[in-house]
Amino acid sequence: MAGNGEDAQWAVTGGGFLEVACDESGSDGENLTGGNTDVFAHASVRLPVESAAAQVQEIRDRIRSPAEEYKANHLLREKHRAVLEWLLAPGGPIHGNAQVHLxxxxxxxxxxxxxxLLCDDGDGDGDGAGAEAVGLFRAGRREFGDERWREFLAAANRLLRFRYEGEPHAPVDAFFRTVRALRRADGRTEVSRTLEQLAAARSRADSYRAGLLGGTPLIPVLNPLLPAVVRTAGLWSAAGRPVRLVHDRQNMLTPERIAWIEETARGLGIGFGGLRLVHSRLDPRVQLADFLAGIARKIASDELNGRGDPALTTLLRPYVDPASVWGDERSWALLGRAPDQERSPVR
Known part of the structure; x- marks a missing residue:
């Protein structure tokens, strides 16, 4: 993580843990295909509290809004473009001390x-999907057309979400109707085998829906926050220093789920010292993470939808986690790595 902050005095706790502050942007619950946003961003910042407070004050002094609480939207306004570029720029206040998982x-x-439906563990955590998911996603709209592909995405979303008030089998029926529609439209493409396997996986889908009848699962398959927190811990502890996270309060981060995060992280060999919840207004480091998450989500969404700002995308790129969960090849080439490097997403 090269940059201005390489020699900064990092926030280290009494137990020797590197303390990193986090926040997210783009949470729409389980509605991932029909919500208000198409990108989720989880940002993390490694700065001492005093340094972060000074940077937040500098942002306030530069923007001069009467708002009591500043958000990313303040920096994203065109009249504050210079402040946004200063925040993200090499040599800027967070460069080298922040990351964002998209x-x-x-x-x-x-x-x-x-x-x-297809992997051996069948737990929906994405550990084994790999090439099949990437291939199907990239073929989607191109091979099957906008309408069929949107119907498939919506049906997949309904199949996986635990909140459903209709007939228990209805999401399964709807999903496999869309799979059949894709197979009928398939001209023996490279994803034919994947579609064939999905069509044969009805029993797994039925078992999954039956398991949801017992109540809300501890780890909802469609919630991006929990795996993003685990990834963030791994990202910052990669250099060998154990990490402790400070996170903005979220309803999803219950004590039971925090325990799952800690157990999962340690099971992956991550030096993880736990997660502490705070109100973003009371910790300037979390405020900076909130700014970065909102900024990154907007820049990435614009790039995904073909209306990217080349200058802002270039400024964001050094912050983007190379293991972001991203399927669109064109936008990832701009967001995730230099154009002369490999263009496929690293999951």
Missing amino acids: IEKAFFVVDRVVDL
Whole structure:
């Protein structure tokens, strides 16, 4: 993580843990294909509290809005473009001390449904979906047309979400109708085998829906926040220093789920010292993470939809986690790595 912050005095706790502050942007619950946003961003910032407070004050001094609480939208306004570029620029206040994990929501749905129905563990966590999910997603709209592909995405979303008030079998029926529609439209493409396997996986889908009748699962398959937190811990502890996360309060982060995050992280060999919840207004480091998450989500969404700002995309690129969950090849080439490097997403 090269940059201005390489020699900064990092926030280290008494136990020797590197303390990193986090926040997210783009949460729409389980509605990943029809919500208000198409990108989820989880940002993390490594700065001492005093330094972060000074940077937040600098942002306030530059923008001079009467708002009591600043959000990313303040920096994204065109009249504050210079402040936004200063924040992200090499040599800027967070460069080298911040990262953002991006999730393209539509791809996340495909990734999870392929994992649930086709992979050996069948738990929908995306660990084993890999090439099949990427291939199906990239073929989607191109091979099957906008309408069929949108119907498939929506049906996959309904199949996986635990909140459904209709007939228990209805989401399964609807999903496999869309799979049959894709197979009829398939001209023996490279994803024919994947569609054939999905069509044969009805029993797994039925078992999954039956398991949801017992109540809300501890780890909802469609929630991007929990795996993003685990990934963030792994990202910052990669250099060998154990990490402790400070996170903005979220309803999803219950004590039971925090325990799952800690157990999962340690099971992956991550030096993880736990997660502490705070209100973003009370911790300037979390405020900076909130700014970065909202900024990154907007820049990434614009790039995904073909209306990217080349200058802002270039400024964001050094912050983007190379293991972001992203399926769109064109936008990832701009967001995730230099144009002369490999263009496929690294999951």
